[in-house]
Amino acid sequence: MQITEFMGDDHQRCDHIFARAEESVSKGDWSNAADINRQFVDAMEHHFRMEEEMLFPRFEEVSGHTMGPTEVMRHEHRQMRQLFEQMNRAAADQSVDDYLGASETLLILMQQHNAKEEQMLYPMSDQVLAGEQDELINKLEAVE
Amino acid sequence: MNVAFLSLAQSPPLSVPLRFFLTAPLFGMAAGMLLLFADAEILSNRWSIDTLLMVHMITLGVVSMVMIGALQQLLPVLMGVVIPRADLVSRLLHFLWTVGTLLLLMGMAQQQPALTGSGVALLATATLLFVTMILYALLRSDSKHGTLTAIAGSVISLLLTLLLMLWILNSSGWNAPVAHPLTNLHMSWGLLGWFLLLLIGIAYQVVPMFQITPEFSPAVRRTLAPTIFVALVIWSGAEFLQQAWLGWLAIAGLVVAVGLFAVILLWLQQQRKRRLPDVTLNYWRISMIAFLVSIILWLTGYLQEDSRWMESAVSIFLMGGILSAVSGMLFKIVPFLVWLHLNNLYQSEGEWQGNVPNVRQVIPAVYSLWQFRVQMVALGLVTIAPLELLLDQQSQYIAQAAGIAWIGSFVLMLMALLSARSKYQSALSSLSESKSA
Numbered sequence: 221m222q223i224t225e226f227m228g229d230d231h232q233r234c235d236h237i238f239a240r241a242e243e244s245v246s247k248g249d250w251s252n253a254a255d256i257n258r259q260f261v262d263a264m265e266h267h268f269r270m271e272e273e274m275l276f277p278r279f280e281e282v283s284g285h286t287m288g289p290t291e292v293m294r295h296e297h298r299q300m301r302q303l304f305e306q307m308n309r310a311a312a313d314q315s316v317d318d319y320l321g322a323s324e325t326l327l328i329l330m331q332q333h334n335a336k337e338e339q340m341l342y343p344m345s346d347q348v349l350a351g352e353q354d355e356l357i358n359k360l361e362a363v364e
Numbered sequence: 365m366n367v368a369f370l371s372l373a374q375s376p377p378l379s380v381p382l383r384f385f386l387t388a389p390l391f392g393m394a395a396g397m398l399l400l401f402a403d404a405e406i407l408s409n410r411w412s413i414d415t416l417l418m419v420h421m422i423t424l425g426v427v428s429m430v431m432i433g434a435l436q437q438l439l440p441v442l443m444g445v446v447i448p449r450a451d452l453v454s455r456l457l458h459f460l461w462t463v464g465t466l467l468l469l470m471g472m473a474q475q476q477p478a479l480t481g482s483g484v485a486l487l488a489t490a491t492l493l494f495v496t497m498i499l500y501a502l503l504r505s506d507s508k509h510g511t512l513t514a515i516a517g518s519v520i521s522l523l524l525t526l527l528l529m530l531w532i533l534n535s536s537g538w539n540a541p542v543a544h545p546l547t548n549l550h551m552s553w554g555l556l557g558w559f560l561l562l563l564i565g566i567a568y569q570v571v572p573m574f575q576i577t578p579e580f581s582p583a584v585r586r587t588l589a590p591t592i593f594v595a596l597v598i599w600s601g602a603e604f605l606q607q608a609w610l611g612w613l614a615i616a617g618l619v620v621a622v623g624l625f626a627v628i629l630l631w632l633q634q635q636r637k638r639r640l641p642d643v644t645l646n647y648w649r650i651s652m653i654a655f656l657v658s659i660i661l662w663l664t665g666y667l668q669e670d671s672r673w674m675e676s677a678v679s680i681f682l683m684g685g686i687l688s689a690v691s692g693m694l695f696k697i698v699p700f701l702v703w704l705h706l707n708n709l710y711q712s713e714g715e716w717q718g719n720v721p722n723v724r725q726v727i728p729a730v731y732s733l734w735q736f737r738v739q740m741v742a743l744g745l746v747t748i749a750p751l752e753l754l755l756d757q758q759s760q761y762i763a764q765a766a767g768i769a770w771i772g773s774f775v776l777m778l779m780a781l782l783s784a785r786s787k788y789q790s791a792l793s794s795l796s797e798s799k800s801a
Contacts, residue, residue, distance in 0.1 A: 331573035
């Protein structure tokens, strides 16, 4: 399996939870919404850990670029975490407007971020890390 | 390997696309005014100077204006290529395109070859600069996505549209003729090449992103845009070689490709995971329906050899198909850019949770919803106007009502964009206050 496919599938998994969270918030179904929101943020944080703890360091090591694309990806992770906080707060306050404002902002940021990873960074990783993809994916799967 | 692609400075300043977006509604309002005060036949008769003027106000002043601005923004984000001296290039392009369009329109209206010629000179300079820049950037991109091919086809089509315009004007003593043997080709390269191919390339990316739908299949992404481009080339060849059967072949290819694009996009949207009400989603749907309707009308006209159906098809294609998608994209792109730029600025100042308005606060949903409604009324009136001609009943009222509705829709669009800009500026000034405090 390729890194592009493995990590791309995980993006999709996060996207689907995201859509469910937004939907239950828009219906004002807070008993489920808070729970799905937590699932979503957990799934995203898990994805970020796979990248920040495993994929990015290995990519940087082999390609020799430490201030390049991975640094921008980390910067966008920080921006997304800031929006997670806003969503968590809105979920705690049960504020539909605040939640959907933050979530729609996140959606666009997250999608353009994912597109850059899926169309550029992951294929570059597959190229640079050819031969050790299976081993790396095993390690990615083991990330808690 | 090109690794500069994701540098932090990749997003050009907000003013780079925004100056184009803010200019477009002004040309839109001018087109609405023309509709309001012109003869009733403006919507049903393609062969008049007023119609020619109105079409170019929309195509050059509104749609191209937005697309040139948007591509300078989207290229770094979607294709990972940075445009050097982005702000300077944007100012220059904006000046050339705006003044060039104004001069061309004045030259057409007054049949003044000198004005027309100088307008064309400015537009041609802008086109050469823009197309060179985009193609150069695409060549340097690492992306293998179908979007890249579609955008390349689109800007090459823009160049060909310009060359055909030069040809037409040169053979008519630099007085824009209402009809010319090459008018159809010029129009087809503009509408199906420059506009539609760009829309297709953008759709590959943004439709799955914003509504969380399945992706366009790789086979579609690889073949759709090239099919349309090649069909346009064949059609052009058929016109020059006077080979009717070749023309038929090309037209069949175009009809199938455009129809497939619309059907696939609607089908993907049906499977969207994100089910929240969204004006951009509405606009994309209207756009695809308009493409399908225009194909049916065009084929009807072609088979019945009645050009009035075909003219109607063209107007629905432009005002319903192209313009709707463009309007929908503006309501998605602008709020996000305002948020992104403010967020980056606040972060670089070390303030993580500043007063950055989220996308729903930058342009409140009620603005975009009302803009959408008014634009749909305007589109409806433009769509039914030519039917009057078929019924042999002409009235001034529909064109006037359409004029008022178009003016209204562009005023609302401008207000939404201006309010986004003022939110940006007030957040900027509160940042500089907190810095000096």
